[in-house]
Amino acid sequence: MSATPSLTCYILDTGHCLAHEHHLIEGGARQEVACHSIVALIQHPEHGWLLWDAGYAPRMLDATARFPYRLYRWITPLRLRPELAAAAQLPRFGLTAADIGAVIVSHFHADHESGLLDFPTSRYVTLPEAYASIANLRGLAALRRGHLPALLPADFAARMTLLDRFTGPPLPELGPTCDYFGDGSLxxxxxxxxxxxxxxxxxxxxxxxxxxxxxxxxxxxSVQTRRPPARITHFIADDPTQVQRTIDGLHAFAQARPDVLIVPSHCPETFRREVEPTPAA
Ligand SMILES: [Zn+2]
Ligand SMILES: [Zn+2]
Incomplete structure (x- = not known):
């Protein structure tokens, strides 16, 4: 059996919003924290480049300029810079958007989808139930799901790949996987x-x-201590009971696989340790 290929991976900051730690985790400090939205730029030795999430991009300010979408900005005050958009950072790696074969969308919240329009030739990879949950939503119905319709490319459906083959090796406590490259690397x-x-x-x-x-x-x-986000955040969760189950699953996974570094998209501590230096302001 051949060895699993190693991927090159750069974790990039795309900007941040301000949040309160005691909202982000039960029992957290009553202090304001910067929640950066990270993306991962990944190169497979044979299959080329892909992006994990599209992160923030300045167009999110336009998308939240008017009601009802402006409520999003009230809840999470934005601190964005054009040079931090994922596509704007590609040249320092010798890349352009055309080099990114696929953007994997973890979920359709605005802080993960604002950069999608900057990748006009990439495939968009997501789960069928994720896309179905937002595809036809507008106005308050979209906002309630954290989704801003203006951020979704008009030809998204034509370029998307909906993952349905979860036949890869199961992860301890978390279940079946989709082996994206078929070689165990992702x-x-x-x-x-x-x-x-x-x-x-x-x-x-x-x-x-x-x-x-x-x-x-x-x-x-949260994973180390099995402590969920504070109750006040339940209103934005799809299923608060399942939030805790997933945290419990990740906790058990982390016990079984202590070699693996857990990387949440917005954790300030992980951000300080793992993210590439950002371009100067
Ligand atoms: Zn989210
Ligand atoms: Zn997020």
């Missing part, structure tokens, strides 16, 4: 609760095994 797994059809991505990289868990938890220490 496994996608359902992480339900936070948003309908949310996915995680376990990547075998040259910097070790990284498990991108999207918004299953906002702080990595």
């Amino acid at each position: 496994l996608l797994v359902r992480l339900p609760g936070h948003a309908r059809g949310q996915m995680g991505m376990l990547a075998n990289t040259t910097r070790g095994a990284l498990f991108f868990v999207a918004d299953s938890c906002w702080l990595a220490r």
Whole structure:
């Protein structure tokens, strides 16, 4: 059996919003924290480049300029810079958007989908239930799901790949995976609760095994301590009971696989340790 290929992986900051730690985790400090939205730029040695999530992009400010979408900005005050958009950072890696074969969308919340329009030739990879949950929503109905319709490319459906073959090796406590390249290097797994059809991505990289868990938890220490986000955040969750089950599953996974680094999309602690230096302001 041949060895699993190692992927090159750069974790990039696309901007941040301000949040309160005691909302992000039960029993958290009453202090304001910067919640960066990270994306991962990944290169497979044979199959080329892909992006995990599209992150923030400045067009999110336009998309939230008017009601009802402006409510999004009230809840999460935005601190965005054009040079932090994922596509704007590609040149320093010698890349353009055309080099990105696929963008894997963990879930359809605005802080993960604002950059999608910057990738006009990429495939968009997601779960059928994730796309179905937002495809026809507008106005308040979309906002209630954290989705801003203006951020979705008009030809999204024509370029999307809906994952339905979860026949890869199961992850301890988390269930079956989709083996994206068929060589074990990138496994996608359902992480339900936070948003309908949310996915995680376990990547075998040259910097070790990284498990991108999207918004299953906002702080990595939620997984270590099995502490969920505060109750006040339940109103944005697809299924609050399932949020806790997924955190419990990740906790058990982390016990079984201590070699794997859990990477939530917005954890300030993980951000400080793992993210590439950002371009100067
Ligand atoms: Zn989210
Ligand atoms: Zn998020």
